[in-house]
Amino acid sequence: MTETTNMDVDLDPVLKRMLTAYGNIPARIEESARRTREKFLMEIGNVLLEPTLPRSAVRRSSQAPARFYDLVRLRKIGLPAFANPMILRRLVMILIAAAIVFSGAGVTVHASSSSLPGDAIYPLKTMVENARVNLTIDSGSRARLYLDYAGRRLSEIRSLINEERYTDLARAAEEYERNILKALSAVDRLSQSDSARAASLRVEISAVLRAYTETLSQMLADLPADAQPAIRRALHAMESIAGDNNEEDDDVVVSTLTPAATITPLRGGQPSATIAASATQAATDEDVTNFTNTPDSAASQTPEGTAVTNLPETSTTFPAETPTVVVIVPSDSPTSVVVEGTNVICTSFIHAATVLNVEVPEGAACALNGTIVQGNIYVRNDATLIAQDVRVNGNLQAEGAANVEVLAGSVIVGNIQIKQGGSARIEDATVNGDIQLESNNGTFSILANRVGGNLQVFQNSGGNTIADNSINGNLQCKENSPAPSGGNNEVQGNKEDQCAGL
Amino acid sequence: MITETFAMKKAAVEFDKQVLVEIYEYYSPEIFRYAFRLLDDNDLAEDCVAETFQRFLIAMRAGTEFENTRAYLYRIAHNWISDHFRRHPVPTVALKEEAHQDPEGNPSQLVVQEIDRQRVRAALLQLTAEQQLVIELRFLENLTHEEIAGMLGRSVHATRALQYRAVEALRRILSNEL
Numbered sequence: 001m002t003e004t005t006n007m008d009v010d011l012d013p014v015l016k017r018m019l020t021a022y023g024n025i026p027a028r029i030e031e032s033a034r035r036t037r038e039k040f041l042m043e044i045g046n047v048l049l050e051p052t053l054p055r056s057a058v059r060r061s062s063q064a065p066a067r068f069y070d071l072v073r074l075r076k077i078g079l080p081a082f083a084n085p086m087i088l089r090r091l092v093m094i095l096i097a098a099a100i101v102f103s104g105a106g107v108t109v110h111a112s113s114s115s116l117p118g119d120a121i122y123p124l125k126t127m128v129e130n131a132r133v134n135l136t137i138d139s140g141s142r143a144r145l146y147l148d149y150a151g152r153r154l155s156e157i158r159s160l161i162n163e164e165r166y167t168d169l170a171r172a173a174e175e176y177e178r179n180i181l182k183a184l185s186a187v188d189r190l191s192q193s194d195s196a197r198a199a200s201l202r203v204e205i206s207a208v209l210r211a212y213t214e215t216l217s218q219m220l221a222d223l224p225a226d227a228q229p230a231i232r233r234a235l236h237a238m239e240s241i242a243g244d245n246n247e248e249d250d251d252v253v254v255s256t257l258t259p260a261a262t263i264t265p266l267r268g269g270q271p272s273a274t275i276a277a278s279a280t281q282a283a284t285d286e287d288v289t290n291f292t293n294t295p296d297s298a299a300s301q302t303p304e305g306t307a308v309t310n311l312p313e314t315s316t317t318f319p320a321e322t323p324t325v326v327v328i329v330p331s332d333s334p335t336s337v338v339v340e341g342t343n344v345i346c347t348s349f350i351h352a353a354t355v356l357n358v359e360v361p362e363g364a365a366c367a368l369n370g371t372i373v374q375g376n377i378y379v380r381n382d383a384t385l386i387a388q389d390v391r392v393n394g395n396l397q398a399e400g401a402a403n404v405e406v407l408a409g410s411v412i413v414g415n416i417q418i419k420q421g422g423s424a425r426i427e428d429a430t431v432n433g434d435i436q437l438e439s440n441n442g443t444f445s446i447l448a449n450r451v452g453g454n455l456q457v458f459q460n461s462g463g464n465t466i467a468d469n470s471i472n473g474n475l476q477c478k479e480n481s482p483a484p485s486g487g488n489n490e491v492q493g494n495k496e497d498q499c500a501g502l
Numbered sequence: 503m504i505t506e507t508f509a510m511k512k513a514a515v516e517f518d519k520q521v522l523v524e525i526y527e528y529y530s531p532e533i534f535r536y537a538f539r540l541l542d543d544n545d546l547a548e549d550c551v552a553e554t555f556q557r558f559l560i561a562m563r564a565g566t567e568f569e570n571t572r573a574y575l576y577r578i579a580h581n582w583i584s585d586h587f588r589r590h591p592v593p594t595v596a597l598k599e600e601a602h603q604d605p606e607g608n609p610s611q612l613v614v615q616e617i618d619r620q621r622v623r624a625a626l627l628q629l630t631a632e633q634q635l636v637i638e639l640r641f642l643e644n645l646t647h648e649e650i651a652g653m654l655g656r657s658v659h660a661t662r663a664l665q666y667r668a669v670e671a672l673r674r675i676l677s678n679e680l
Contacts, residue, residue, distance in 0.1 A: 007641050010665070015673060021618035022626075023642040025538050028531065036548045040526050040555050044519055047559050352557065354564045370557065372564055389581050408584060409577045409631060428631050448630040450656075468630065468667070470660060490663065 116156050117175065118168035139190035140197055146183035147208055150176055154215055157231070161219055166227035173234040180209070180241060213238045343375075357394070360385050360401075376414070379404055379421075395433070398424075403442070415453070418444075423462070434473070437464070446486075457484055457499070466502055475499045522562070526555055529572060533579050536638055540583050540623060550586075554579045573653040576638075580631045587627060625675040633668035640665055 007016045153176035160168050183205060191198030216235050220228055343357045344350060346366035350358070357375035360366040365384040368377075372391045379385045379398035387396075388408040395414035398404045401421040406412065406429045415433035418424050423442030426435060426449055434453035437444060437460055445465040446455065454473035457464065460480045467486035469475075474493035477484050483498040495502060530551055537550035557578050626634050632654060639645045639653070651661040 005641075006644055011641070011669065015669070015676075018618040018622050018676070019637070019641050021615040022539060022622035024615070024619075025535060028534055028538075029544055032544060032548045033530075033534070036552045037526065037530070039552050040530075040559075041523070043556050043559055044522055047563050352560050352564075370560075389578075408581050448632065470656070488667065490660065 116159055116163075116165070116168065117171040118160075118165060139186045140194070140201055143183045143186035143190065143201055143205070146179045146186060147205065150179035150183065150212065151208075153179060154212060157216075157219060161222055166224070169227060170230040173230040176212075177234055177237050180212075180238070184241065209238060209241065454493070466499060475502065477502075522559070525558075525571060529575050530555065532572075532643065533575055535642070536576065537579055537583060539638070539642070540626065540634075541586070542619075542623060546586070550579055550582050553582050570653050570655070573655070576635055576653075577631070580634065584631075621676060622672075625672055628675055629668060629671055632664060633671060636661065636665045636668050637672065 007019060011019065153172055157169065157172045157176065160166070160172055187198050187201050187205065190201065213235060216231055216238070220231050220235070223231060342355060343359070344355045345359050345361055346368070347361065347364040349367035349369065350371045351368075352370040352372075354372040354374065356373070358366070358368065358371070358373050358377045360377070360379045360383040362380045363382045364380075366379075366386070368385070368387040368390045370389045371387075372393075374393050376394035377385065377387070377392055377396045379396070379401040381400035383398075383401050384403045385396075385398065385401065386403075386405045386407070387410055390406075390410045392410070392412045392414065396404075396406065396412055396416045396418075398418045398421055401418065403423045404418050404421065405425040405427075406416065407425065407427050410429045412429060412431045412433070416426065416431055416435045417438075418436070418440060419438045421440045421442070424437065424440065424444035425446075427445065427447045428449065430450045432452040434456060435446065435449070435451055436454075436456045436458075437446075438456070438458045440460045441462050443463045444460070446457075446467075446469060447465065448468040449470070451469060451471040451473065455466070455469065455471050455475050457466065457477040457480055459478070461482075463482050464480065464484045465486045466475070466477075466484050467488050469489045471489060471491045471493070473491075474496060475489055475491045476494075476496045477499035478497050480498055484502065486502045489495070489499075489502050533554055534547055534551050537554075538544065538547035541547050541550065554575055558575060561574070626637065629637070635654070636650060639650050640647075645653075647658045647661050647665075650665075651658045654661060654664075656664070
C-alpha cells in the first residue's frame with residue numbers, strides 16, 4: 001500500500017481522506033454473493049430456453065417492470081435435468097474450471113463446443129445450438145443452421161469412433177438424423193412463403209446429404225461389427241430421406257395460415273416488419289411462432305390491446321414489404337400490450353422490449369424504460385414522453401408535445417427534434433446526430449449529454465439551461481427569450497450567439 | 503485473466519452461456535463494490551447486482567449492441583441505483599451503530615470515517631452519472647485515464663476534463679455542506 005495511487009496524484013489530502021473512507025468497504029458476504037450468482041445462472045437458463053417470443057405473442061406487462069423471462073416456464077425441451085439449479089451449477093463449475101485451465105493465454109476456450117455425446121457438458125452444447133436456432137427467424141437460415149449442426153454431429157461421430165466410444169454412437173447418430181429432419185421441415189416451411197428459394201435449398205440439401213452419406217459409409221468401415229447398427233440406421237434413414245427429397249416438387253402441402261384481423265398502418269411509419277409465417281402445423285418441439293396470429297374477430301380498429309395481425313392466406317410469397325402490425329395500447333388500463341418487433345402506439349408504458357417505431361398519440365403519455373426502438377419515436381400534439389435508458393436507432397421527433405424527457409443513459413442514434421412544444425429534459429444521453437429545440441414555450445434543460453452533431457436552440461421562450469454537454473458539432477442558440485443559461489459545455493465546433501459563453 | 507477480446511464479445515452476442523458466466527464472474531465484484539458504496543447496504547447491493555446482470559442478459563437476448571461491456575454494466579447499475587434513490591430519498595446523514603471497522607483505528611477515528619463516508623455518498627449522488635463513474639473508476643478502482651476513456655468512449659483529454667470537473671463539483675458540494 002505504499003505505491004502511489006491516483007488519489008495521491010490528483011487529490012488534496014482532505015478529499016483523499018474522505019474518498020478513502022468512502023471507498024473502504026467490508027468484504028462481500030459470501031452467502032448472499034452465492035445466492036446472487038445462482039440467480040444469474042438460473043436466469044441464463046430461463047432466457048436461453050425462451051423461444052423468440054413467449055407462447056402468446058402478445059405480452060402483457062404489469063405495473064411492475066415487465067421482464068419477459070418472468071413469463072417463461074422452464075419447458076420440456078427435453079432437458080428436464082436442467083430445471084435443477086444444482087446440476088446447472090455443477091456444469092458451470094466444470095465449464096469454468098475448463099476455461100481457467102485452458103485460458104492461460106487469455107483466450108477464451110469454449111469447453112462445451114468440443115464436447116461429445118456422453119460427456120457431462122454435452123447437453124449444454126445442445127442448449128446453445130437450440131438457442132441459436134431460436135434466434136434465427138428465417139426458415140431458410142434455420143434450414144442451413146440445422147444442416148450445419150448435422151455436420152457437427154458427423155464430426156462428433158468421427159471423434160467417438162476414434163476414441164472407441166461405441167456406446168455413445170447411437171445417441172450421436174440419432175441427433176444427426178434429427179437435425180437432418182429438422183433442416184428438411186424448415187425447408188418445407190420456407191416453401192410456403194418462398195417456393196423458389198425452398199426449391200434451390202432442396203437442391204443444396206441433396207448435395208450435402210450425399211456427402212454426409214458417403215462420410216457415414218466410410219465410418220462404417222472403421223467400426224467393429226457390433227458397433228455398426230447405429231450408423232447403419234442413420235444411413236438407412238438418409239436413403240429414404242434422399243428418396244423423398246428428390247420426389248419433392250412444388251406441390252408441398254401448404255398449411256393455411258391462421259387468419260386474423262386487419263392491419264392498420266402506422267401514421268408516418270415505415271412498414272418494415274418482417275413477419276415469419278406461422279404454420280398451423282408446427283414441428284414437434286419448436287414453433288415458428290415468431291408472431292402468433294390471434295384468430296380474432298375482425299374490425300380494423302380493435303378495442304383494447306389485442307394484437308392485430310393479418311397475413312394473406314393464399315399467397316405463396318410474402319409481399320416485399322410486409323405490412324405493419326399495430327398494437328393499440330389502451331390508455332385506461334395499467335397494462336401495456338406489446339408485440340416484439342412491431343410498431344407501437346404507446347399510451348402507457350413500454351419496458352424492456354424491442355420494437356420498431358413508437359408513436360405517442362395526441363394527448364397521451366408514454367413512459368419508456370429500457371426499450372429498444374429500432375426505428376423512430378414520434379411524439380404528437382400535447383403528448384408526453386419520458387424515456388429512460390432507451391436506445392433509439394432512428395430519430396426522436398416531437399411536435400407540439402407537452403413534455404419530452406430523455407434520461408438516464410439513453411442513446412439516440414439519429415436526431416432529437418423537439419418543436420413547438422412545452423418543456424423538455426435531455427440529460428445524460430448520447431445522441432449521435434443533432435439535438436434541435438425550436439419554438440418551444442416551456443422550460444427545458446439539456447445537461448451532461450454527448451452530442452455527435454450540433455445542438456441547436458432557436459426561438460424558444462420559457463428559459464433553458466444548457467450545461468456540461470460534450471458536443472462534437474456546434475452549439476447554436478438564437479432568438480431565445482430569455483437567453484439560455486448554463487455553462488461548462490465542451491464544444492468541438494463553435495459556440496455561437498446566445499450560447500457563446502456557455 | 504480475461505480481457506475484453508473481440509472473441510469474447512462476439513460469443514456473448516451469440517449468447518454463449520459460458521462466456522456470459524465468465525462475464526458475471528469477472529465484473530460482478532466490481533459492480534457490487536460500486537453499488538455497495540452508494541447504497542451502503544449489502545442486500546440492496548446484491549439486488550442491484552442481480553438486476554444489473556439480468557438486464558444485461560435481456561439486452562444480449564435482444565441483440566443490443568454496445569461498445570463496452572463494463573461501461574454498459576455500470577450504466578445499468580447506475581440507473582438502478584438512481585431509480586432506487588428516486589423512490590427512497592437519501593436520509594440525512596446519521597451515524598450508524600456498526601460503522602465499517604478499521605481495526606487499527608481508535609473510536610473517534612471510526613466516527614470520523616463514518617461521517618466522511620456518508621457525506622461523500624450524499625455528495626456523489628448529486629453528481630451526474632459520468633462524473634460519479636469517473637470518480638469511482640479513477641480513485642476507487644484505480645483505472646488509468648486510458649482505460650476510463652475507453653469505457654466512456656471519450657478521448658483521454660475529455661476524460662481528464664471530466665475528472666477535473668467531477669472533483670471540483672464534489673469539492674464544492676462537500677464544502678457547501680459545512
